[in-house]
Amino acid sequence: MDSRYEHSQFETTIYKKWQEANAFAAPEASSADGKKPFCIIMPPPNANDPLHVGHAMFVSIEDMLIRYHRMLGEASLWVPGTDHAGIETQYVFEKKLSKEGKSRFQFDRETLYQSIWDYVHENSSVALDQMKQLGASADWERYKFTLDPDVVDQVLTTFEKMASDNLIYRGERLVNYCVKCGTAYSELEVKYVERDDALYYVTYPLEGDGEPLMVATVRPETIFADVAVAIHPTHPRAAELKDRQVRNPLTGALLPIITDEAVDPEFGTGALKITPAHDPTDYEIGQRHNLPFIQAIGFDGRLLETTSPDYVGLKVMPAREKSVAELKEKGLLDHIDSAYHHNVSTCYRCGSVIEPLPMAQFFIRVKPLTKPVLAALDRQETTVHGAGHDKILKHWLTNLHDWNISRQIVWGIRMPIWYEATKTNLTIKFITKQQEVVTGLIDELLQRYSIEEIEAGLQSLSAPKEADYVVSRTKPGENYLQETDTFDTWFSSSQWPVVSLKTNKPGDFDYYYPTAVMETAYDILMFWVMRMMMMGVYLTGKMPFKDVYLHGLVRDEKGQKMSKSKGNVVNPLTLVEKYGADALRMALVMSTTAGHDSAVGEMKVKGMRNFTNKVWNAARFVQMKQAESVTTDQVHDEEFTTYLNRTITLITQQLNDFKIGLAAETAHNEFWHWYCDIAIEQCKKGEISTTVLFEGLKTWLRLLHPFMPFVTEAIWQEVVTDNSLLIHQSWPSANGNG
RNA sequence: GGACUCAUAGCUCAGUUGGUUAGAGCGCUUCUUUUACACAGAAGAGGUCAGAGGUUCGAAUCCUCUUGAGUCCACCA
Numbered sequence: 124m125d126s127r128y129e130h131s132q133f134e135t136t137i138y139k140k141w142q143e144a145n146a147f148a149a150p151e152a153s154s155a156d157g158k159k160p161f162c163i164i165m166p167p168p169n170a171n172d173p174l175h176v177g178h179a180m181f182v183s184i185e186d187m188l189i190r191y192h193r194m195l196g197e198a199s200l201w202v203p204g205t206d207h208a209g210i211e212t213q214y215v216f217e218k219k220l221s222k223e224g225k226s227r228f229q230f231d232r233e234t235l236y237q238s239i240w241d242y243v244h245e246n247s248s249v250a251l252d253q254m255k256q257l258g259a260s261a262d263w264e265r266y267k268f269t270l271d272p273d274v275v276d277q278v279l280t281t282f283e284k285m286a287s288d289n290l291i292y293r294g295e296r297l298v299n300y301c302v303k304c305g306t307a308y309s310e311l312e313v314k315y316v317e318r319d320d321a322l323y324y325v326t327y328p329l330e331g332d333g334e335p336l337m338v339a340t341v342r343p344e345t346i347f348a349d350v351a352v353a354i355h356p357t358h359p360r361a362a363e364l365k366d367r368q369v370r371n372p373l374t375g376a377l378l379p380i381i382t383d384e385a386v387d388p389e390f391g392t393g394a395l396k397i398t399p400a401h402d403p404t405d406y407e408i409g410q411r412h413n414l415p416f417i418q419a420i421g422f423d424g425r426l427l428e429t430t431s432p433d434y435v436g437l438k439v440m441p442a443r444e445k446s447v448a449e450l451k452e453k454g455l456l457d458h459i460d461s462a463y464h465h466n467v468s469t470c471y472r473c474g475s476v477i478e479p480l481p482m483a484q485f486f487i488r489v490k491p492l493t494k495p496v497l498a499a500l501d502r503q504e505t506t507v508h509g510a511g512h513d514k515i516l517k518h519w520l521t522n523l524h525d526w527n528i529s530r531q532i533v534w535g536i537r538m539p540i541w542y543e544a545t546k547t548n549l550t551i552k553f554i555t556k557q558q559e560v561v562t563g564l565i566d567e568l569l570q571r572y573s574i575e576e577i578e579a580g581l582q583s584l585s586a587p588k589e590a591d592y593v594v595s596r597t598k599p600g601e602n603y604l605q606e607t608d609t610f611d612t613w614f615s616s617s618q619w620p621v622v623s624l625k626t627n628k629p630g631d632f633d634y635y636y637p638t639a640v641m642e643t644a645y646d647i648l649m650f651w652v653m654r655m656m657m658m659g660v661y662l663t664g665k666m667p668f669k670d671v672y673l674h675g676l677v678r679d680e681k682g683q684k685m686s687k688s689k690g691n692v693v694n695p696l697t698l699v700e701k702y703g704a705d706a707l708r709m710a711l712v713m714s715t716t717a718g719h720d721s722a723v724g725e726m727k728v729k730g731m732r733n734f735t736n737k738v739w740n741a742a743r744f745v746q747m748k749q750a751e752s753v754t755t756d757q758v759h760d761e762e763f764t765t766y767l768n769r770t771i772t773l774i775t776q777q778l779n780d781f782k783i784g785l786a787a788e789t790a791h792n793e794f795w796h797w798y799c800d801i802a803i804e805q806c807k808k809g810e811i812s813t814t815v816l817f818e819g820l821k822t823w824l825r826l827l828h829p830f831m832p833f834v835t836e837a838i839w840q841e842v843v844t845d846n847s848l849l850i851h852q853s854w855p856s857a858n859g860n861g
Numbered sequence: 862g863g864a865c866u867c868a869u870a871g872c873u874c875a876g877u878u879g880g881u882u883a884g885a886g887c888g889c890u891u892c893u894u895u896u897a898c899a900c901a902g903a904a905g906a907g908g909u910c911a912g913a914g915g916u917u918c919g920a921a922u923c924c925u926c927u928u929g930a931g932u933c934c935a936c937c938a
Contacts (some may be wrong), residue, residue: 126898315936322938340938353938390937402938466936511865515933518864522934649933714875714885719866720931722873730886733900744897773877782877789877792885803897 124746124841128739130703130732133837138255140836146850147260149200152630161192162200162635164620164668165261166643166651167269170205171212171246174253176677176685176711176723177644179695182257183708184674184783185642189260190829191778192639194854200635202623203254203261205247207270209535209612210312214304214472216242216534232533232607239534240270253696258704258832260850265627269615270536273626278615279539279596281662286594290488293592297399297406298527300480301470302424306531307484308470309611313477315466322463323447324392326455327352327369330377334360336369337457339391341465342401343450344442346373347430348419351397353381353408355388372455373446374431383408400481418481439478485538485608487526492657496520496666505656505666508781509673510718512645519649526654528611535609539596542604617654620667638668645673645718672781675720677711698728705831706732712830713791715784734791735834738827741799742838745820748806748813757812759805766797767819768857774826775854787830794823817842822855 141147150158163185168178185201193199216239217227227235247268254261267274285291298307320341327336336352352369354361361382368377385408386395399409400418409416421427426434426442434442450456468477497520499505500513507513529538592606593599615622620641624632637659641652652671659667678684679691698707709731715721770793777786798819805811821843828835828849839849 124897127900128898315934338938342938385937387937392938395938398938404936404938465938510867512933515865518934646933714873716875719874724873724887726887727873729900733898734886736900737898740898740901742897747897777877780877785875785877788875788885796885799897800902804902807896 124739124743126740126743128703128736128834128837130705130735130833131700134256134258134704134833137833137836137840138258140848141260141850144848144851146848147201147262148264149262149635150198151628152634155198155634158196158198160200160635160639161189161195161197162202162624162638163189163640163642164623164638165201165203166641166647167204167206167267167616167619168250169208169211170250170268171208171215171243173246173249174257174695176693176695178250178254179257179707180674180677180711181642181644182254182259183711184672185640186257186259186261186832187708187712187783187829188640188642188778190832190850191854193260193850194825194829194852196853198634200265200631201259201261202265202267202627203251203259203263204267204269204619204623205250206616207243207268207535207612209530209532209609210304210306210472211612212239212243213532213534236533256696256699256704257708260832265631267623267626269612269619271626274615274622275536277622277625278536278610278618281618281658282539282610282614283594283596285487285661290491291485291594292488293483293485295481295483296486296527297401297403297479298482298484299468299477300422300482301473301475302422302478303473303475304470304532305422307480307482307527307529308477309527309613312471313468314471316469317464318467319462319464320467322391322460323450324457324459325372325396325450326457327372327378327394327396328455329364330368330370333363333367336364336380336394337392338394338396339460340396341463342398342443343446344426344434344439345398345401345419346371346396346446347426347434348398348400348417349378349396350399350409350414350417351379351381351412353383353386353395353397354393355386356382356384358382358386358388358393372450372453381408381412381414383411401479403479406479406481416481420478420480422480422482424478439476484527485529485540487528487614489523489526489657492661493520493523495660496653496656499656499660499666505669505671507671507673508717509645509671510675510716512648512673512718516648516653519653523653526611526614528614529606529608530611531607532609535612536615538606538608538610539594540606540608541593541595541599542606543593543600543602613650613654616651617658618662620655620659621662636663636667637665640670640672641668642672642674644676646676648673670781672783673718675715675718678720678722679724693723693725698725702728702732703735703833705735705834709734709787709791709830712783713787717781717783734795735831737795737799738823738831738834739838741794741803742820742824742842744803745813745817746842749817751813757810757815759802759810760812760815763802763805763811763815763819767822770797771822771826771855772857775857790827790830794827798823824849825852825855828852 165185166181168174189199189201220226230238299313300307322339322341323343325338325340325343325346327338329335338352349371354364364380367380369380371378385404397405397408397414399406399414399416401420417429419426419430420439424438426437428435434445437445447456469475470477497517500517507516593603620638621636624636641655643652655667659665679693683691685692695707706728710723710728713731770789774786774789777789802811802816802819806813806816824835824839832850836849
């Protein structure tokens with residue numbers, strides 16, 4: 124053995140050895156021989172992305188758990204997969220297009236989908252290869268992609284079931300719409316940022332005699348869509364203003380004055396302009412008072428014909444400036460509060476300001492799904508490990524709004540929804556879609572109808588009726604056109620534990636479901652874990668996993684969040700090349716706690732590389748000592764065994780309790796500061812026999828293997844000469860060292 | 862406004878159901894190239910565990926309050 128462990132000489136060949144021995148394959152149900160199943164469904168990384176350090180974190184923890192349970196003799200299955208990541212991927216692809224001077228507008232639906240498909244599959248092996256470099260012992264034979272035909276088939280089946288259970292409805296709502304990404308988002312995908320904006324105090328002249336009413340707004344460009352002005356019932360002028368009207372300061376239209384509890388009498392002027400089409404609060408007030416609905420801003424973020432000829436086609440900000448100038452000119456702008464501090468909703472993806480816009484979308488009724496999950500959590504069918512996130516989860520489940528599952532993108536699973544397109548019923552929802560998304564539909568319509576007929580159909584559009592559609596995976600009839608929206612990616616990934624097992628080897632679902640552990644970062648608890656619980660219980664009656672282990676976010680050495688703009692992003696593969704996969708894995712896992720962020724820098728990885736070298740050299744010492752065959756008085760042999768057994772018990776207990784960081788720390792400290800610093804030194808003095816030290820080494824290799832699979836296997840190959848593999852060895856037990 | 866989390870050595874963090882002199886890594890000081898390892902070893906400096914009060918025979922750990930930091934959610938134009 125060399126005096127240093129050179130990871131680059133071992134890692135590739137060892138991984139190949141494991142694969143040749145078929146060591147990662149989990150038994151199929153028929154051959155499991157009554158073994159206890161232990162299954163982890165991998166959180167599928169985006170198929171088109173290389174791995175970042177967060178992925179390295181989940182690989183380290185999940186591979187550690189899988190190897191541990193495999194050594195315990197359980198039927199251990201780690202199901203790998205990758206995710207099509209709808210919006211994320213389409214966004215990345217569009218950026219790529221724009222670099223090439225192209226835009227998605229130039230492609231029809233099929234071509235765009237095919238181009239993204241090709242793009243994703245060009246890159247899809249990168250992430251998988253990198254996981255292998257990290258030592259991931261997933262069952263690659265069971266790999267699944269979220270757009271595999273059998274997966275899509277399952278997702279469609281789920282949707283049909285939900286539709287027939289009356290859990291799906293189509294509703295015209297104010298949705299969070301990003302005009303840049305061209306799609307609506309769910310409530311979870313909106314990010315609020317603090318900002319200073321101007322607050323305009325606008326005069327609304329009272330019809331007839333009396334003082335005008337003053338209204339404060341940050342969005343004067345939406346005055347065109349005002350349908351009322353509201354005051355609180357206790358407003359000092361409430362009696363005077365009852366049943367009166369004001370003039371819209373831009374259009375001159377008459378607007379009723381209404382009273383509503385939702386108006387804060389303390390804020391601004393105590394009067395609120397009501398714009399139901401562009402503000403969630405106003406939308407609700409509008410519903411309560413049966414107010415009309417005027418849309419002033421279109422899905423391209425430009426002002427519509429409903430405003431004024433001078434404004435049509437203007438983007439929001441120029442329209443705002445223009446409206447302010449016009450108000451000033453008319454003497455209807457009282458004053459401006461130029462530094463009004465408030466929150467603005469932005470797109471989590473591209474950072475653009477979210478426009479609340481009215482649009483027909485498909486929703487899932489969530490109450491029937493969340494209730495059984497809360498009950499299951501109460502009876503501890505699933506335990507959530509991670510710094511209070513269990514409480515947050517329950518809070519969310521209690522307050523969740525209906526889930527908008529339609530997205531106006533092509534990269535994903537197209538909704539199996541059909542509209543009858545006849546001359547009398549051209550009421551799909553063209554007006555609510557961006558043009559390029561519906562190009563395909565328009566083309567198809569053109570084959571059937573004249574432009575005039577289609578335009579007439581669009582013009583006569585009223586609010587779409589509910590149930591004005593058919594759910595079917597195949598075309599229900601000659602005159603039907605398919606919905607252009609795709610499912611929210613989270614709709615399909617929420618079924619992943621069920622679907623990835625059902626579409627896998629025969630019997631996998633029955634044997635491995637419910638799975639043992641869901642391990643992921645806490646930042647997708649609501650997006651993914653919560654919804655997997657909802658869909659898992661809905662589809663199977665059982666929670667999809669027994670334990671949820673949430674790891675924290677990995678920050679840089681200084682505790683700063685990693686971001687491309689800061690330039691402090693750590694590339695895990697660079698560290699693997701420099702210090703070895705074992706060093707990185709140990710650095711990520713050691714002394715971390717569930718749910719808490721951790722700071723990982725090169726120095727910590729380097730320190731752990733030193734540890735791999737320490738293990739290597741301890742083995743080297745034992746090997747040299749064996750060759751000497753010296754006699755000893757062995758006074759400390761019994762003490763050694765007792766202490767080692769205590770350590771085995773401790774580490775085992777810590778792993779069973781999901782104290783993963785602590786287990787790694789215990790292993791590290793006890794190996795270094797007890798086995799090396801004390802036991803080996805005693806052996807040098809002849810106080811411990813070589814045999815005992817050697818047996819202890821083999822035990823230690825097994826204890827360390829889940830954390831540092833490569834170096835431990837490399838040593839096993841050096842010191843154990845029976846051609847066995849460490850990955851196949853059983854976990855040590857305190858009674859007789861296994 | 863609500864919720865969650867945190868505050869421990871110069872830095873990054875552990876501290877397992879409250880139990881002797883509070884630990885690790887990195888950094889620092891001194892010594893050692895001794896035949897496993899200098900990617901090392903030995904010895905050492907460094908903490909009134911944010912502050913105040915309470916429970917207890919006993920508190921870094923449990924409770925209350927204060928201060929400070931972070932995260933998530935809600936959102937009033």
